Each structure stands twice: as structure tokens, then as C-alpha cells.
Amino acid sequence: MTEISVESIKQLRELTGAGIMECKRVLAEAQGDAARAMELLKARGLARAEEKASRIASQGLIEAYIHAGGRIGALVEVNCETDFVARTDAFRELAHNIALQVAAMNPRYLSPEDVPSADRVDPREACLLSQPFIKSPDVTIQDLIKQHIGVLGENVVIRRFARFELGT
Numbered sequence: 546m547t548e549i550s551v552e553s554i555k556q557l558r559e560l561t562g563a564g565i566m567e568c569k570r571v572l573a574e575a576q577g578d579a580a581r582a583m584e585l586l587k588a589r590g591l592a593r594a595e596e597k598a599s600r601i602a603s604q605g606l607i608e609a610y611i612h613a614g615g616r617i618g619a620l621v622e623v624n625c626e627t628d629f630v631a632r633t634d635a636f637r638e639l640a641h642n643i644a645l646q647v648a649a650m651n652p653r654y655l656s657p658e659d660v661p662s663a664d665r666v667d668p669r670e671a672c673l674l675s676q677p678f679i680k681s682p683d684v685t686i687q688d689l690i691k692q693h694i695g696v697l698g699e700n701v702v703i704r705r706f707a708r709f710e711l712g713t
Contacts, residue, residue, distance in 0.1 A: 549573055557582055602702040604628045610644035619647035621706040626699040639693050646686060647706045649679050
């Protein structure tokens with residue numbers, strides 16, 4: 546068995562936000578390969594997200610983002626299961642990034658299921674959950690939420706959002 550250094554566990558934890566013991570387990574399973582350990586954590590996080598999807602998320606916060614110049618603003622309500630998680634930096638950062646996404650990309654709907662059948666729009670553009678994340682285009686907003694569910698250990702849901710722009 547490969548010896549796992551404290552430094553490698555610390556680095557993986559800083560990169561992913563996963564717990565110390567979880568980092569140690571995946572590094573041992575990946576025989577010290579950090580890239581493989583990241584893949585394992587991602588897969589486990591997505592599996593956890595599926596398990597937690599049925600849980601009720603009634604806590605959370607409302608995040609506001611006002612773009613420089615004050616001409617565009619966004620409000621989002623992001624919910625989780627407990628107020629303890631809602632107060633964490635990771636949850637607050639997620640809510641901020643979603644508000645930033647709404648301001649930048651102007652989605653019309655939350656998910657493809659919300660699009661009226663008569664409205665012929667591309668879900669990747671019109672639906673918030675289907676849009677590529679502006680800070681990392683290879684990840685959708687839905688994937689970003691699933692990653693945070695794995696890290697936070699609770700269900701996370703975007704309940705609603707609004708975007709405001711002067712003159713429209």
C-alpha cells in the first residue's frame with residue numbers, strides 16, 4: 546500500500562473542500578495519484594447528490610449581485626437543508642456565483658422543464674441549470690450545484706431568481 550503524506554491530503558482538501566478522512570481514503574484508493582483521487586471525489590460527490598435530491602431544502606439565503614455601474618442586478622434564492630450550511634463560506638460563494646451567472650447570462654427559465662412547449666428556445670441558453678458556468682464553461686450550473694452537494698453534504702436547490710436591467 547502506498548504511504549499517503551499529510552501534505553498530499555492537505556492539498557487535495559484545499560482543492561476540493563472534501564473532508565480529511567475522505568481525502569485520505571480516495572488518495573489511498575488512487576495509490577497516491579492526485580488526479581485520480583479528484584476523479585473519485587467527483588464521482589462520489591455526484592452519487593451523493595443523487596441520494597440527497599429528495600431531501601427538503603427549506604433553509605438558505607437570498608443573494609444579490611449588482612454589476613459595476615449599477616445598471617444590471619440579480620437576486621437569487623438558493624436553499625439548503627440547514628441554516629448551519631447556509632452560513633458557510635462555500636454556500637455563500639455558490640449563491641454569489643449563481644447571482645453573477647444570472648446577471649451575466651440572463652436566463653429566462655430555471656430548468657428545461659419550465660420552458661413552455663410553444664417557446665422554441667435552446668435550453669443551454671435560456672435555462673439557468675443548463676447554462677455553462679461563466680467561470681468554468683466545461684461545467685453547467687446543475688453540475689456546479691451537484692459538486693457543492695457533495696462537499697456540503699446537503700441538498701441544494703435554486704428556488705427562484707430575478708434579473709433587472711435599466712431601460713428594459
